[in-house]
Amino acid sequence: MLDYDQILAVTPYSLVKEKKAGFLLGIMQHLTAHHYAKCPEYRKLLDAFGKSPEKIKSMVDVPFLPVRLFKAHALRSVEKDEIIRTMTSSGTSGTAVSKIFLDRKTSANQTKALARIAVYSIGKARLPLIILDTSAVLKDRKMFSARGAGILGFSMFGRDKIYALDEDMNLDIKGIEKFLETHANENILLFGFTFMIWQHFYELLKKHKFHPDLSQGVMIHGGGWKKLADKAVSAEKFNQALNRVCGIARVYEYYGMVEQTGTIYMACDTGHLHASVYSDIIIRRHDDFSPAEYGEKGIIQTLSALPFSYPGHSLLTEDEGVVLGEDDCPCGRKGKYFKVLGRIKKAEIRGCSDA
Amino acid sequence: MPRQANFPQVNFLVKGDADPGQMPGFKPFPIFHPAMTGFLSDLSKVLRNDKEAGQYPDVVTFAFFCRSANLAALEKPYASLKKSCVGRGVTFHIAPSNVPVNFAYSLAVGLLSGNACIVRLSEKQFPQVDIICKAIQGVLHRKVHAGIRDYLAIVRYAHSDEINACFSRICDTRIIWGGDNTIARIRRAPLPPRAFDVTFADRYSMGVIDAEAYLALDDKYGVAVGFFNDTYLFDQNACTSPRLLVWIGCEETVEKAKAVFWGAVDRVLADKGYSNEPITVVDKLSAVCSAVLCLADIKVENSRKNTVMRVKLNRLDSALSDHACGGGLFYEYADTSLDALMKIISRKYQTLTYIGFDPGALRDAVIENGVTGIDRIVPFGRASDFSLIWDGYDLIRQLSRMVDAQ
Known part of the structure; x- marks a missing residue:
């Protein structure tokens, strides 16, 4: 059995390359064998591809599933009655959403891992929290998804939580003013999704010429830049623009996906995304899936120690990225650090369908 | 007006x-x-x-x-x-x-x-x-x-x-x-x-190859170029592009023919400088995984490059056409006759490209078996050639x- 208490007791950014490889490889071998034994679909896949848990000799050998598979198939590695929660990705309307089945243990481990990782950006104290989203996210069951899960997950690091937007997506200026009055001279935590923050916080602050003083704030945001692509918003521009309108200086992006909730990749002060000891990333060349060199662009594969109730411990994402280095980020964190370049683009279809 | x-x-x-x-x-x-x-x-x-x-x-x-x-x-x-x-x-x-x-x-x-x-x-x-x-x-x-x-x-x-x-x-x-x-x-x-x-409409096309006849051909590279024009030229998205290849012959001959055929296709792909977009590779892998879960008895062939992804079927399933994907994903099935193929042909099936068959005999098989699909029977390399008879019209x-x- 995997001892998750022991695994999660390891300090998140403490292991250098060789040590981490030994630590995570054992977990990956164990998880692959577990899913192979307990998830018939997973076994079918590995058999068809001629792969088996015994053949895993290093991290690059761990078989990966395309993340899209979770949209079309219900994949479970524990008994149905052990599932306490099903998480869904926030697919755009009309598209299929991923279904992730969580048992008590996996769900609890997600919370613990997230806490272990977030402490590096937020600190140990529970800070007054502004959710840069609408409270409607949690009320509308259809919207309870990656966004809802993210908000719930980060809510545990905060106290006296308020939502910056009302249910009609209007900026709650009065609420924010009152909140800042109550918590004057305190550190404040702000959490939201990159796109929501830009579209519904930054843009509205500008529009209303409302400039709250958030210089004491720490902002955590994730969810990617895809929806901002047409606005040409870079991380740098994002940070500068927010700094201009509300004085916030500490803005941290994270990368993660609902299929591997908990083991998020937080950015450090340098702006690099970091793999914790509980997870890892491998960049794959698209022409043969071989691992790319550091500095070489490719498709991101994410590996996480947590997925036990579903076979999502090794996934081929639909994002492109590049590993910038390992163990030597100026911030001092050990492990790989990387950059996400965005979603892989929809192909230009040649052929006679789709007029 | x-x-x-x-x-x-x-x-x-x-x-x-x-x-x-x-x-x-x-x-x-x-x-x-x-x-x-x-x-x-x-x-x-x-x-x-x-x-x-x-x-x-x-x-x-x-x-x-x-x-x-x-x-x-x-x-x-x-x-x-x-x-x-x-x-x-x-x-x-x-x-x-x-x-x-x-x-x-x-x-x-x-x-x-x-x-x-x-x-x-x-x-x-x-x-x-x-x-x-x-x-x-x-x-x-x-x-x-x-x-x-x-x-x-x-x-x-x-x-x-x-x-x-x-x-x-x-x-x-x-x-x-x-x-x-x-x-x-x-x-x-x-x-x-x-x-x-x-x-x-959206159609599904396939090829049949007589393994022995193929092995007897002189210009394997030329066959592969023809196959390239049938498939990769339109990223295998044309309705005429074969997605299923049915090899006819004894096991040993078929395996030999496959090795020669795909070796030649690899050379043509290299010479043409064909490559997939990253999204196409992910699409193909996702389609293969879905096929593995939905169809029985499948083996994914090892491939050197992702431009050719091959799935070996040990039996033909009428749901096969649901798992098509462009950009070079091929399902392969080997048999000693066309009987199993005829059983899965539906209205969706359009072009049958062939090597080593008499087109008239193939047409007879379509008509005698009373199948609802296959409107075009053309040699390898000619799948996308326009003609005044098209899609059965x-x-x-x-x-x-x-x-x-x-």
Whole structure:
């Protein structure tokens, strides 16, 4: 059995390359064998591809599933009655959403891992929290998804939580003013999704010429830049623009996906995304899936120690990225650090369908 | 009636002097009328002398198709019908967005059948489209072609039910390329009582190879080039592109033939510099995984490069066509006869490409087995060659009216 208490007791950014490889490889071998034994679909896949848990000799050998598979198939590695929660990705309307089945243990481990990782950006104290989203996210069951899960997950690091937007997506200026009055001279935590923050916080602050003083704030945001692509918003521009309108200086992006909730990749002060000891990333060349060199662009594969109730411990994402280095980020964190370049683009279809 | 004034969003790439709204009043021509063949062969000359056109193999192929010698060859089987068949009147063509030159073939068939033609192009821009339209406009405005000048309109507009309805209202035949979704969308626009649709739906195509006959061929590289043209040239997204390969022969011979065949395909892919977009690779992997979960008894072959992904089937399943994906994903099945293949053929199946078979015998098998699919049986390398018989339709007969005199 995997001892998750022991695994999660390891300090998140403490292991250098060789040590981490030994630590995570054992977990990956164990998880692959577990899913192979307990998830018939997973076994079918590995058999068809001629792969088996015994053949895993290093991290690059761990078989990966395309993340899209979770949209079309219900994949479970524990008994149905052990599932306490099903998480869904926030697919755009009309598209299929991923279904992730969580048992008590996996769900609890997600919370613990997230806490272990977030402490590096937020600190140990529970800070007054502004959710840069609408409270409607949690009320509308259809919207309870990656966004809802993210908000719930980060809510545990905060106290006296308020939502910056009302249910009609209007900026709650009065609420924010009152909140800042109550918590004057305190550190404040702000959490939201990159796109929501830009579209519904930054843009509205500008529009209303409302400039709250958030210089004491720490902002955590994730969810990617895809929806901002047409606005040409870079991380740098994002940070500068927010700094201009509300004085916030500490803005941290994270990368993660609902299929591997908990083991998020937080950015450090340098702006690099970091793999914790509980997870890892491998960049794959698209022409043969071989691992790319550091500095070489490719498709991101994410590996996480947590997925036990579903076979999502090794996934081929639909994002492109590049590993910038390992163990030597100026911030001092050990492990790989990387950059996400965005979603892989929809192909230009040649052929006679789709007029 | 669709007038430019009413529809400022309709952009005319080719237009005569009259408004397309007047087309129903025009006299239809008999099939293969010299007015039409003369126009097409002049167009062929212009395109063949156009340096820019020469850079695009698909434009060159179309120019060749319109040569007077080829038109004469196409006309031959219809010699006995020339006295009795005239155009139905007005054809309205909905061209696909992704095969640049397809609109030109559709138009040529409409003209050869004796119709006035309205062609709706997708909004996607292609240099090939511009080259051909420019040439058409030029030839059309020569004095000698004044008689058919108003018989052509090539238009482009954003998806609009309203404009579709206007052109549909005045046509006698509507030709819808572009697959199931396009057909559903265009069919929202009603047709006159006597008019009908000729539809080109989403189809599924496959190849059959006699392993021994293949191994006996001299030019394996040439076969692989032909296969490339059938598949990778359109990222395996053309409805004619084989997605399933059925190998016929004993196990040992089939394995040997497969190794030789895919080795040659690898060389051609390398020589052509073919590559997949990252998204295509992820699409293919996702499709393979889904197939593994939905179909029984599958093995994924190891491949050196992701440009060729191969799945070995130990039995044929009628759900196979649900797991197609472009960009070089092939399902392979080996057997000693075509019986298992015939059992899964549905209406969705279109082109059967072959090596080492007698096409007549294959056609007999289709008819004797009473299957509802397979409309085209063509040699390897010729899957996407346009012909007047397409998708089971004789296009000249479909677009013309037969006058019966007893």
